[in-house]
Amino acid sequence: MDTRPIGVFDSGMGGLTAVRQMLQLLPGEDIVYFGDTGRVPYGGRSVETIVRYARQDVAFLRGFDLKAIVIACGTVSTTALHLLNSENAIPILGVVQPAANAAAKATRTGNIGVIGTKATIRSGAYETSIRTLLPTARLTAKACPLLVPLVEDGRVRRGDPVTERVVAEYLAPVKAAGVDTLVLGCTHYPLLRDVISDYMGVGVTLIDTGEQAALAAAELLGGQNKLNDPGRTGERRYYASDSAEDFAATASLYLGSDISGMVERVAIENY
Amino acid sequence: MDTRPIGVFDSGMGGLTAVRQMLQLLPGEDIVYFGDTGRVPYGGRSVETIVRYARQDVAFLRGFDLKAIVIACGTVSTTALHLLNSENAIPILGVVQPAANAAAKATRTGNIGVIGTKATIRSGAYETSIRTLLPTARLTAKACPLLVPLVEDGRVRRGDPVTERVVAEYLAPVKAAGVDTLVLGCTHYPLLRDVISDYMGVGVTLIDTGEQAALAAAELLGGQNKLNDPGRTGERRYYASDSAEDFAATASLYLGSDISGMVERVAIENY
Numbered sequence: 001m002d003t004r005p006i007g008v009f010d011s012g013m014g015g016l017t018a019v020r021q022m023l024q025l026l027p028g029e030d031i032v033y034f035g036d037t038g039r040v041p042y043g044g045r046s047v048e049t050i051v052r053y054a055r056q057d058v059a060f061l062r063g064f065d066l067k068a069i070v071i072a073c074g075t076v077s078t079t080a081l082h083l084l085n086s087e088n089a090i091p092i093l094g095v096v097q098p099a100a101n102a103a104a105k106a107t108r109t110g111n112i113g114v115i116g117t118k119a120t121i122r123s124g125a126y127e128t129s130i131r132t133l134l135p136t137a138r139l140t141a142k143a144c145p146l147l148v149p150l151v152e153d154g155r156v157r158r159g160d161p162v163t164e165r166v167v168a169e170y171l172a173p174v175k176a177a178g179v180d181t182l183v184l185g186c187t188h189y190p191l192l193r194d195v196i197s198d199y200m201g202v203g204v205t206l207i208d209t210g211e212q213a214a215l216a217a218a219e220l221l222g223g224q225n226k227l228n229d230p231g232r233t234g235e236r237r238y239y240a241s242d243s244a245e246d247f248a249a250t251a252s253l254y255l256g257s258d259i260s261g262m263v264e265r266v267a268i269e270n271y
Numbered sequence: 272m273d274t275r276p277i278g279v280f281d282s283g284m285g286g287l288t289a290v291r292q293m294l295q296l297l298p299g300e301d302i303v304y305f306g307d308t309g310r311v312p313y314g315g316r317s318v319e320t321i322v323r324y325a326r327q328d329v330a331f332l333r334g335f336d337l338k339a340i341v342i343a344c345g346t347v348s349t350t351a352l353h354l355l356n357s358e359n360a361i362p363i364l365g366v367v368q369p370a371a372n373a374a375a376k377a378t379r380t381g382n383i384g385v386i387g388t389k390a391t392i393r394s395g396a397y398e399t400s401i402r403t404l405l406p407t408a409r410l411t412a413k414a415c416p417l418l419v420p421l422v423e424d425g426r427v428r429r430g431d432p433v434t435e436r437v438v439a440e441y442l443a444p445v446k447a448a449g450v451d452t453l454v455l456g457c458t459h460y461p462l463l464r465d466v467i468s469d470y471m472g473v474g475v476t477l478i479d480t481g482e483q484a485a486l487a488a489a490e491l492l493g494g495q496n497k498l499n500d501p502g503r504t505g506e507r508r509y510y511a512s513d514s515a516e517d518f519a520a521t522a523s524l525y526l527g528s529d530i531s532g533m534v535e536r537v538a539i540e541n542y
Contacts, residue, residue, distance in 0.1 A: 028430075037316075038310070038316065038320050039309070039310050044423070045309065045513050045514075046513050046514035046517055047310075048514065049309050049512075049513045049514070060394070136410060144418075145424050146420055146421070146424060146433070149417055149420035150417070151415070152315070153416050153417060161440075162417070162433065162436055162437055162440065165432060165433055165436060166433055169432075169433065241320075242316050242317050242320045243316075243317035243319065243320070246317055269540035
């Protein structure tokens with residue numbers, strides 16, 4: 001048993017979709033979450049800037065004595081995971097490998113779609129991981145730069161004409177390719193699950209990267225006998241680089257529960 | 272005559288629409304531009320964060336010996352101008368007062384619309400300035416959080432179905448109010464001039480905040496006899512907090528001219 005907390009970070013709020021899964025899967029774990037809301041979004045920035053920000057995010061979390069870090073951010077996972085792992089002794093998990101495993105398992109035809117931010121699609125990381133598992137996979141990847149702004153603006157519901165139009169535009173080539181599995185390669189995208197699922201149709205399996213990362217963390221720590229007693233109630237601490245009040249006010253949309261008064265502000269540029 | 276450069280800054284690329292006007296109006300002036308592309312957009316962030324970032328932007332520019340600073344950013348102008356002026360001895364001009372003057376002059380009916388980021392509309396700064404000039408003005412203000420992401424994604428042209436739909440949604444209440452003048456309260460918005468103008472109709476005068484700020488700077492410095500010889504060719508230097516190459520590649524969309532090789536990167540968090 002290792003009672004140290006698990007660190008989780010994202011460019012902003014999206015990573016809370018992974019935390020939501022962790023709260024269910026790993027109720028006994030202490031979790032420290034950092035959302036870089038003062039500098040969100042990362043997905044359109046250069047590799048150099050994403051790496052610099054990700055190193056600061058990890059440096060902040062390393063101020064806690066952690067047993068593992070989950071990068072609950074598609075952009076950082078696809079752009080900086082290997083570097084962060086080479087620089088840190090504790091295990092750091094990204095969302096790519098768990099999602100690639102799930103996609104390779106879920107597909108019947110080997111025809112798989114991947115959507116993500118510009119940085120994520122530029123990296124080709126999901127494709128590389130899926131091809132390693134399934135060399136014959138046929139992959140269709142599409143950058144969707146407006147989806148994070150839409151989610152952050154709360155425009156996630158069925159019937160929103162702008163969201164439906166944007167989703168249809170981005171997914172048209174993915175649907176036309178006939179994929180049977182679609183990797184939602186950004187932790188913001190599960191909030192658009194209804195709209196995406198309506199467009200793609202019931203035959204297409206959606207892979208939720210936050211959920212898969214939470215499952216992978218549970219498996220890794222369980223396999224190493226490092227999980228807390230699940231009967232225990234874990235402590236959760238949330239940190240953000242912009243207003244703590246704004247973070248708490250929006251968090252319930254992602255987390256499904258109220259965390260008012262549980263958020264603190266961090267000057268991330270000092271790390 | 273004062274041969275020192277004029278500093279200009281914005282959260283990102285939008286302020287280049289003001290620089291474009293300054294290059295025409297003030298060809299003899301040296302200009303130092305800073306775009307905070309590593310932390311753009313500002314418009315959805317808290318007042319505290321916008322103020323912190325704006326102070327760093329000014330601190331960076333103050334490293335040059337300047338005769339004035341133009342805040343070519345609606346969000347900073349509406350949220351931090353008074354504070355920045357109280358903290359700095361050189362004149363700092365925002366976009367609000369010049370745009371309010373132009374709107375009060377342009378309107379025939381006193382019925383004026385204002386659009387901007389969330390932070391800008393939350394501040395009420397345009398409304399306050401216009402009401403001081405025109406106490407009977409009828410004002411309709413509307414936050415347009417998706418317009419900056421659309422412009423940054425290059426989706427600015429007539430016929431883009433998403434851009435047209437978003438513009439129509441935001442402007443519907445402004446149009447319904449029967450305004451004859453519309454303040455484009457963010458320096459990104461002039462790139463959407465065609466789409467906005469098509470929707471509002473030819474009878475509505477659009478106030479370009481970057482253009483008005485450039486005119487105001489020319490008037491202020493001219494009145495103080497601080498302008499360079501206009502026959503001189505001014506030097507321009509561009510700085511960005513994310514990739515210099517990415518900045519140069521996108522700049523021509525805003526500036527109408529190529530600035531490859533003229534951009535340097537700045538670690539703005541150190542200021």
